[in-house]
Amino acid sequence: MSVIVTDAGFAPDTFADPIVALADLPAHPHATAVHLLPGDRAAALAGRLDGLHLIRIAFPAFNDGRGFTLARDLRRLGFAGRLRAAGHVLADQYAMIRRAGFDEAEISDALAARQPWPQWQARANWQAHDHRARLFA
Numbered sequence: 265m266s267v268i269v270t271d272a273g274f275a276p277d278t279f280a281d282p283i284v285a286l287a288d289l290p291a292h293p294h295a296t297a298v299h300l301l302p303g304d305r306a307a308a309l310a311g312r313l314d315g316l317h318l319i320r321i322a323f324p325a326f327n328d329g330r331g332f333t334l335a336r337d338l339r340r341l342g343f344a345g346r347l348r349a350a351g352h353v354l355a356d357q358y359a360m361i362r363r364a365g366f367d368e369a370e371i372s373d374a375l376a377a378r379q380p381w382p383q384w385q386a387r388a389n390w391q392a393h394d395h396r397a398r399l400f401a
């Protein structure tokens with residue numbers, strides 16, 4: 265199981281459509297959700313972004329930041345749907361995830377138990393958690 269983290273708190277995953285791997289997308293022309301790996305490129309979805317409701321980007325390790333660049337690139341291409349960081353994302357990274365364009369994070373139940381909502385909530389006001397806000401506070 266997994267937990268979805270948003271600015272409002274922890275919640276179960278309510279997205280019901282199948283999430284298709286990028287490599288399998290040609291075989292699923294009507295897919296509304298895609299799963300990207302850190303090495304995938306946003307340009308691979310050019311021309312398909314309008315039909316997608318959710319893009320989930322894998323974070324295989326907390327120190328693999330390629331997903332941040334991928335999120336930024338997708339937003340620059342005009343993707344306006346739900347953007348989800350999935351995997352090894354830590355509460356300390358939540359502000360960065362939101363600033364990069366993600367709407368939510370998908371974490372394991374085990375991680376949610378180790379880092380409960382108050383740790384994520386401390387970073388939920390992500391606009392205030394940049395270096396300028398800390399310098400001039």
